[in-house]
Each structure stands twice: as C-alpha cells, then as structure tokens.
Amino acid sequence: MCIFTNKIIYTECIMEYFNQYIFIKTNNETNKPRTALHSFQYFIQNSRIELISDSSAFGIVFKCMFQKKENKSPYFYINSQGELSNVKTIAIKLLLLCDYNYTINNDEPEQNTRLSWDYIDKTNKKGIKLYEKRDAFMNEIQMLLDVSEKGIYALNRNTPISLYSRIYSHTSAQYKLLEYILHRNCADKISRNSISQITSTFRNVQQKYNTNIYFGVAAMEYIESDYIVYCDIIKPIIFDEIKVIPGNENIHKYDSINLSKYSKRLRWMYNTTRYELLRLAIDTGYSQGDYHTENLLVNEKKRLTMIIDFGKGKEIIDNRDNIDLWMKIKKSNSDEESLQYLRDILLNIFETTFVENEKNSAEYKWLKNIDMEDYRIILFIHQLRELYTEKKTTKVFDMYFESRSEYVFNGYIYIDDKPFTQVEKYRYYFCKIPMRMLMRLF
Incomplete structure (x- = not known):
C-alpha cells in the first residue's frame, strides 16, 4: 500500500486494524x-x-x-x-x-x-x-x-x-x-x-x-502484549551510539529532532505517539500529562499507541483553538503552514502540563519538537486511521x-x-x- 503526501511516498508494511x-x-x-x-x-x-x-x-x-x-x-x-x-x-x-x-x-x-x-x-x-x-x-x-x-x-x-x-x-x-x-x-x-x-x-x-x-x-x-513498552521513545537506547559520532557531542538525549534522523524506527515511534496524544486532545479535550515510558504503549505493526494512567491528566484550556488548527491542517495545501499549525497544537498540549523552565520538562520536549518529516509521518498515520477505522462501520x-x-x-x-x-x-x-x-x- 502507498500513500502520497506531496513528494513523499510511504510504502510501510502496515497491518489493517479495527478499533475494539x-x-x-x-x-x-x-x-x-x-x-x-x-x-x-x-x-x-x-x-x-x-x-x-x-x-x-x-x-x-x-x-x-x-x-x-x-x-x-x-x-x-x-x-x-x-x-x-x-x-x-x-x-x-x-x-x-x-x-x-x-x-x-x-x-x-x-x-x-x-x-x-x-x-x-x-x-x-x-x-x-x-x-x-x-x-x-x-x-x-x-x-x-x-x-x-x-x-x-x-x-x-x-x-x-x-x-x-x-x-x-x-x-x-x-x-x-x-x-x-x-x-x-x-x-x-x-x-x-x-x-x-x-x-x-x-x-x-x-x-x-x-x-x-x-x-x-x-x-x-x-492492553494485549503486542503493545510493548519501549524505553527508546523518550529515553532513546540509541543515544550512546549517536553521541560518539563526531559533531554530536552537544546532542541532548531528549532532543527528538536530532536523535530521530539517525533512526527511522525511532522517528516512527515518536510520531505514532505524538499523533495519539494529539488525537486525544482533539477528540476529548484532555492531556494525559505523564508521558513516561510505561504510560505510552506502542504497537509498531499497527501504528498505534495506547495511553494509560490519567492520574496527572488535565483538561486543556481553550481546546477549541486546537480543534480549529486541526481543521486548518486538514484543509491546507501548504505543508509549511500546516507544520506550524501542528507545532502550535503540540505546544498547547505540552504547556497544559509543563512550564518551559521546569527541570523535568526537558525529558518531554520530544512531544513538541517536530520537523517537516515528522509532520508528513503524522499526516500519513492520520490518513491510515481514516481509511481503516473512521470511515468504516457495519450495521451490527x-x-x-x-x-x-x-x-x-x-x-x-x-x-x-x-x-x-x-x-x-x-x-x-x-x-x-x-x-x-x-x-x-x-
């Protein structure tokens, strides 16, 4: 299966799934x-x-x-x-x-x-x-x-x-x-x-x-066992390998943009999880608020993340703005414009829980730090979701x-x-x- 997003063609092997x-x-x-x-x-x-x-x-x-x-x-x-x-x-x-x-x-x-x-x-x-x-x-x-x-x-x-x-x-x-x-x-x-x-x-x-x-x-x-807790979503296991590459001495272990370009798998995991947290906000108005590894269970084959533990969950203030931005992304013909809209939504989710100068906020900056390739993957995952789930139901x-x-x-x-x-x-x-x-x- 191929999905076209402007000049990018993704031919990932993705299993057809249906929400249960x-x-x-x-x-x-x-x-x-x-x-x-x-x-x-x-x-x-x-x-x-x-x-x-x-x-x-x-x-x-x-x-x-x-x-x-x-x-x-x-x-x-x-x-x-x-x-x-x-x-x-x-x-x-x-x-x-x-x-x-x-x-x-x-x-x-x-x-x-x-x-x-x-x-x-x-x-x-x-x-x-x-x-x-x-x-x-x-x-x-x-x-x-x-x-x-x-x-x-x-x-x-x-x-x-x-x-x-x-x-x-x-x-x-x-x-x-x-x-x-x-x-x-x-x-x-x-x-x-x-x-x-x-x-x-x-x-x-x-x-x-x-x-x-x-x-x-x-x-x-x-949540069944095909959802696996991966420590390299937030605290990448590939970090030690990246650090020894000349020119990477100043890369931070929580910097998703710099880290993900060294690992296609890591980039997909980041964006699968970003997409679910984004949809959680758009569909429900909530931010889960506790984004450590045991709360974000990734199914790589189906491009899904299950989000658990809402002990620190919060209702997002002015979530109507996020919904409006999401609608603009779906209608926009400009990738650059849509990338900025997406950054604004993810920043709103991030700021529902964290203040930029908080000590522990550095660990979760992956949530809002995205580039154009991240945007296109998120859009691709959304197109799959609409194709396989949101557009299909039965009388039963x-x-x-x-x-x-x-x-x-x-x-x-x-x-x-x-x-x-x-x-x-x-x-x-x-x-x-x-x-x-x-x-x-x-």
Missing part, C-alpha cells in the same frame, strides 16, 4: 446478564491474578486471566466491523487512599512530606508507595470514563476502557471478599507478596494517621454503538462501608476454611 470496544454482556448476549459489580466479581473469582507493574508511586497493577471457558466471560469485544469476541484478560489497579494527601498541618504537598507506606518491589528493592488523595482517584476514574466515551464516539479510541471502580473502607464486607479472592487466586509468589503488602498495610494503618484510609480498586481493559457495530450506555460501567463511585450481615459473616468465614480443615471437624 469492550462491553459488559447483557441479556442480548447471555442468559446470565450481570451488572458492572457482578461482572467484576465473577471475573476475578474465576481468574489467576498476576503482577504486571509496581513501579508507580501510588498503585500496583495486576492482570486477571479468566480460567473458565471463554464464552463464560462477562465481557466481550466488538470492533468497528461488527466482529464479537470474548474477553479473557482484564487489568486491576490497587492503591491506598486518604482524605489528605500530605501530612497534617503541612501546606506543601512535597513527596517527602506526603503520607507513605513501606513497599518491597518485585526486584526485592525496598521503597515506599504514596497514599493517593481520595478525590484525585475519583477524578482520575471520571476522566478515564469521559475520555473513553469521547474516544468511542470519535471512532479513535486510544485509552483503556474502565470496567469497574470502588473505594472500600475497613468495615466493608465487599472488601473482605475481595481481599480473600486476591490472596486465593495469586498466580505466583511475587504477585502474592505484592498483594500481601498492600492488604496488610490497609489492615493495620487505620489508627496511624489523623485521616481516613481507604482501599481503591480500578478494573479496566488489559452501529446497533451496539447507539445503545452503548447499556453495556458500559456508569462510573458511579462511592465509598463502600457496608458490613456483613450475620448470615453473610457465617458464609464468609465458612468459605475461608480450607476443605482439609473442615474434614477434621467430622
């Missing part, structure tokens, strides 16, 4: 329809739970692999061609929350003054996790839901879909059931160690601080699309502090007793 959307099965798809809560509970009760990542300052992320026959899964995928398939894996994020995100009587929320708990990571390195502010967690979930909905509406989804979220207090019966399932279904020792640390901290910490402590859970779509997809509110988590988050009834308490403790111990009673 994950929904909860209703009585249209199964004889046992479930709510968002019951779908989540049923899925993890019948899953093996394995640690994915514990590098975040706040949360720990696991994947849940469904162990029953896949047609028993409470979730299904549908793509823009109307093809349906069962969901076999989801992701869950666990974190501890508090009413205040820094120590009492301290108005400066610096990291070294914020409430924290001790954590030993999967490499056996000692460190800490921070307590997330309860309201910040709720805002993140609402933002992710809003982004997913607007992305689906634009037929250009590039973020995971939220399936369920809840905040639990110490008295919550549902939390006790969740804790039991998490421990019981651990896939390995490393996963069990992470779960034990966060649950034991939650169990013992309540009286330590003058603030309520909560257990937060967010279940979301699992349109039917689900029009009634999608019936199939998605409504995003209502509340603090669950409801204790067991007496009957539920007996059932709970009975289920926790291993069968070999029950046999000894008879």
